Amino acid sequence: MTTSPPETAPAIGPDAAFRQHLEAGRFMLQHCADCGTWVFQPRILCPACGSARLEWQSASGRGRVHSRAVLKQRPEKGGDHAVVLVDLAEGVRMMSRLPDTAPEAIAIGLPVRARILTQESGPVVVFDPDPEPEA
């Protein structure tokens, strides 16, 4: 007897789907149709309720810096490198960075807006300070 994937199985895995969306210029997040939880990293099953009904929806792209760390490096080694955790309005958290913002200007709580940056490893979600943050 062969086992076939359940009907809810997506055509491609959520990791590849996330990347395909980014390549098409869309920052999408999974949303659980059963419990309403937003999910990141992309998954097959909702980590809150176990449902396989995770549906792609456009991310707001709005968030705030939850924490930050700055690797101190000499300029010839690439200079200081800030890594952040961003809490998106949807309630998910992701590691990222603010490529065009000086590390010392990146404070916890800073409102940020997402954009897609294509780098050597592929497209990634990065952030800029939000010029028009929501209250």
Add this chain to the structure above:
Amino acid sequence: MSTGLSGKAAIVGVGTAGCGEAPGFSAMELQALAVQAALQDAGLQLADVDGLFCANMSHIFPTLSTIEYLGLRPRWIDGTNVGGSSFVHHALSATMALHSGLCDVALICYGANNRSAQGRMVPPAEQPLYEAPHRPRYPMVAYALATSAHMARFGTTREQLAEVAVAARAWARLNPEAFERGPLSIDDVLASRMVMDPLTVRDCCLLTDGAGAVVMTRADRARDMPRPPVFFLGGGSAAYSRAISEMPDLTTSAAVDSGARAYAMAGMGPGEMDVLQLYDAFTINVILFLEDLGFCPKGEGGAFVQDGRLAPGGALPVNTNGGGLSCVHPGMYGVFTLIEATRQLRGEAGARQVPGAATALCHGNGGTLSHQATAILGTSTML
């Protein structure tokens, strides 16, 4: 619910080797030297070992390589690898295996030559998929993020973090085996090189060579061993995630659960612990674990460690060997918490001995604040 495990097994031998710098030795060689020392301490032979518990980052199958290298024929093998906390977790799993008769002599061991062989902390090959593109420097980035969050949320200061490093150094100065034994002040820590803001080099653990081994038997047999047995009173293990970006709350670790499980098994609470060995990969670890293990309320860890409370002569002796910050940190440190606790409970810690110590709490941290394991040990008077 009682597991029936409290007091059923004991540590009967401990040994270390190559702590600090051991050029010319491989990880397996250092581990074998520590095993030899621990077995000698226990009055046992390699042939007596029939349960093996180990983990490392240098071998893909740590237990199999260790079995082959030492010529073991264990009846029970546990290679659970949850990071540097593995060995504290192994103490619980060894107690289970001993109590159920799966083995009679359990060996927990670790060895690494990080300092001599590589000269830097080498992270495991596979890193979190959605973090790696942002070029995070592991493991430091995770602890810097947790430190920043704790500072922003609770007002924890760099001076308070420095207190942790200074206390560790003060203990290390009393321990001939410690790697860093020079004087260290709060000002020294604050003035030291900023490596990953907000962490200076003195907020970060050492990178040394070193190996450690622990031998356990059932409690009844332990009473006939040459050294005073150190009984396993309670243990717990917990994890919610691996990557720092997936940690539910950067300021609260799974030690909340591992600690509660260990206290419940031991039938004890934080107020009954005489000496603590907390995995101090970074200064923030100690503050987080003191909070999560119930020694002070959440958010008050910074104030709690002030004025030398953790240092020699302070109210709460923490990391009496000098910890990973000043004694030894060969990539994974967990086994050394068990070894130092055993030495303290046997009363053989020399100049750093905590007078009358009868209980000890060992806490292991694995990954990047990912896995937490707690073990409570005690002398025969605590049974």
